[in-house]
Amino acid sequence: MLGKIGFGTFGSDRYDSETVAQAVYEAIRCGYRTFDCASVYGNEKQIGTVFQRAFAAELVTREEMIVISKVWNDCHGEGEVLASCRQSLNDLGLDYLDLYILHWPFPNSHAKGCSGDSRNPSSRPFFVEDFMIAWRQMERLKKEGLVREIAVSNMTIPKLEAILPLCEIPPFANEMELHPSFQQLELYSYCKSHNMEIIGFCPLGSPNRPERDRTEGDISDIKMEIIQELALQYHCSPQEICIKWAVTRGHTPIPFSGNPINIAANLAAAQEKLSEEDMARIALADRNCRLVKGQVFLWQGADDWRELWDLDGHLAHWIYDENRWIKENVS
Secondary structure (H helix, E strand, O other), rough: OOOOOOHHHHOOOOOOHHHHHHHHHHHHHHOEEEEEEEHHOHHHHHHHHHHHHHHHOOOOHHHHEEEEEEEOOOOOOHHHHHHHHHHHHHHHHHEEEEEEEEOOOOOOOOOOOOOOOOOOOOOOOOOOHHHHHHHHHHHHHHHOOOOEEEEEEOOHHHHHHHHHHHHHOOOOOEEEOOOEEEEEEEHHHHHHHHEEEEEEEOOOOOOOOOOOOOOOOOOOHHHHHHHHHHHHHHHOOOHHHHHHHHHHHHHHHOOOOOOHHHHHHHHHHOOOOOOHHHHHHHHHOOOOOOOOOOHHOOOOOOOOHHHHOOOOOOOOOOEOOOOEEEEOOOO
16 A cells, blocks of 8 residues: 655654645655655645645546545544544545554644753653553544554554554554664564554654754764765665665655655655665664654653653553652562
């Protein structure tokens, strides 16, 4: 169902809605057919106008497109997922979505343009019960035909192991951060073994990501020695090597660019794979460098962003006491 490459629509707090929408039109004109949208990006209405313009110009038909949207974290409650999906459909001017994604696995949100130190006092840890309230609505949307498939994003193996036995309809895909310096081999393999398609965000190392997602020690993928060497070897840019790596690996990257030249170059890059030898060299260059750490979603009592990602391989147990969350020691 998913194409070799998709087009992202997150403006990274740097591009306004009209600029992103115009980039989407250029991407359609170039030949992109998969578009990764989200309600929180604040540009679905403008993108919807562009879709209708492209249909009217006969650049593409609805049936040729794969349109993805996502429900934001502040709409996980009873009835809220359903309402959010209908709003996205209305804004995008569509009768159905090809894929609808639960953007994050917990109901924690942040203010637009906030700093990395910002905290929402109502944020809470992941709880299976909370997740399933949202997921049951996702399943209903699929049953009603408003979405063709449903998926998750920003998940971990412990979270997936907790929710999968409870799902009447399992996730079709997991959208996750993936680039040469952050390859997530264990999670990647887990998803593949559970028949989940994989969408990779930050495929170029997200050089334009918001300031809140920048921390000391982050690695720039396009400056990695192996990526630059391969760019010379394949006579292309380092960005294009990152795209080729994703396509060769077998997942769908969703780069965004507002530059028509780069939009076309990224699409062209997806048509050529890297050799097995070159893929092996990139595999050895993995630095486990997560760029979108999610620290703005932390709750009172959490130590740091690592609490979000279950790095010890287990779901932590939390209790609420005296206006903060406390992690229980479970033997």
